[in-house]
Amino acid sequence: EVQLVESGGGLVQPGRSMKLSCAASGFTFSNYGMAWVRQAPTKGLEWVATISYDGSSTYYRDSVKGRFTISRDNAKSTLYLQMNSLRSEDTATYYCTRVESVVYWFAYWGQGTLVTVSS
Amino acid sequence: DIVLTQSPALAVSLEQRATISCKTSQNVDNYGISYMHWYQQKPGQQPKLLIYEGSNLASGIPARFSGSGSGTDFTLTIDPVEADDIATYYCQQSKDYWTFGGGTKLELK
Numbered sequence: 001e002v003q004l005v006e007s008g009g010g011l012v013q014p015g016r017s018m019k020l021s022c023a024a025s026g027f028t029f030s031n032y033g034m035a036w037v038r039q040a041p042t043k044g045l046e047w048v049a050t051i052s053y054d055g056s057s058t059y060y061r062d063s064v065k066g067r068f069t070i071s072r073d074n075a076k077s078t079l080y081l082q083m084n085s086l087r088s089e090d091t092a093t094y095y096c097t098r099v100e101s102v103v104y105w106f107a108y109w110g111q112g113t114l115v116t117v118s119s
Numbered sequence: 120d121i122v123l124t125q126s127p128a129l130a131v132s133l134e135q136r137a138t139i140s141c142k143t144s145q146n147v148d149n150y151g152i153s154y155m156h157w158y159q160q161k162p163g164q165q166p167k168l169l170i171y172e173g174s175n176l177a178s179g180i181p182a183r184f185s186g187s188g189s190g191t192d193f194t195l196t197i198d199p200v201e202a203d204d205i206a207t208y209y210c211q212q213s214k215d216y217w218t219f220g221g222g223t224k225l226e227l228k
Binding site for chain 2: 035037044045046047050059061095100103104105106107108109110111112
């Protein structure tokens with residue numbers, strides 16, 4: 001059974017940093033691209049970043065470029081999101097997802113971790 | 120950026136058909152494949168994949184869900200609607216990076 005378990009969320013002050021983790025199990029992690037999708041309270045879904053199966057390619061939405069870094073450790077089957085210079089508008093539940101095939105849909109989602117940026 | 124537009128809400132009666140639309144600002148088809156996918160999200164839960172590539176039913180999803188469309192106009196149909204289907208539905212494109220529609224909240228009449 002595919003499982004994605006996020007951790008690392010919490011309350012952080014504006015301008016500070018936070019690192020999220022996503023532990024994957026139930027599949028060969030190194031075979032799949034992975035992504036982070038977020039959802040602000042009472043709002044819709046918003047793609048944040050994607051990383052290729054081997055970490056060689058990364059993609060970001062414009063609003064997080066230069067502040068967020070997606071990475072992975074295939075030996076540990078773990079996905080990361082390093083978030084720097086956090087802003088109040090980054091407040092959201094962050095979901096880890098597995099990227100499928102060459103058409104790139106998100107078949108599996110973690111339960112999410114809440115990040116609150118507030119002073 | 121490709122923008123996806125959905126109606127914010129749809130009211131439907133149980134055992135009736137629900138049709139949820141998604142319009143994209145650019146064509147999301149490529150070589151005969153629609154880079155359009157649909158998700159269901161219930162309050163307090165993570166999204167769940169329903170349909171991928173426009174019309175393919177994801178594993179474990181009941182056959183009362185179906186997807187159709189091409190180019191810039193897509194539809195998710197639920198027929199018949201059951202009480203468990205009350206949720207918010209999102210379309211998503213993956214042809215040019217990834218964007219989601221604003222979501223359609225399915226409500227009971």
